[in-house]
Amino acid sequence: xxxxxxxxxxxxxxxxxxxxxxxxxxxxxxxxxxxxxxxxxxxxxxxxxxxxxxxxxxxxxxxxxxxxxxx
Numbered sequence: 001x002x003x004x005x006x007x008x009x010x011x012x013x014x015x016x017x018x019x020x021x022x023x024x025x026x027x028x029x030x031x032x033x034x035x036x037x038x039x040x041x042x043x044x045x046x047x048x049x050x051x052x053x054x055x056x057x058x059x060x061x062x063x064x065x066x067x068x069x070x071x
Contacts, residue, residue, distance in 0.1 A: 005065040015055045020048050029057070 003009065017034035019026045025047040028034040041059075051057070 003063045005063055007063045009061055009063065011059045013057055013059070015051055015053055015057060018048060018051065018053065020046050027051070027057075 013029040013031050015027055016030045017028040025043045027041045028038055032039050
């Protein structure tokens with residue numbers, strides 16, 4: 001509720017769990033949790049040798065507009 005469309009957001013967090021399966025790496029963050037029911041980030045490559053539990057990560061993204069593209 002504190003963000004508007006077009007706002008840029010930067011999160012700093014640490015990895016709490018990682019798994020590589022079927023060509024994808026799943027990453028759970030400390031602020032979200034590490035159970036199978038918690039949200040995770042999924043990457044389409046093997047990141048297991050690049051990062052580990054406790055690695056700090058910086059995630060940047062932009063809040064999308066609620067309107068579909070082309071309107």
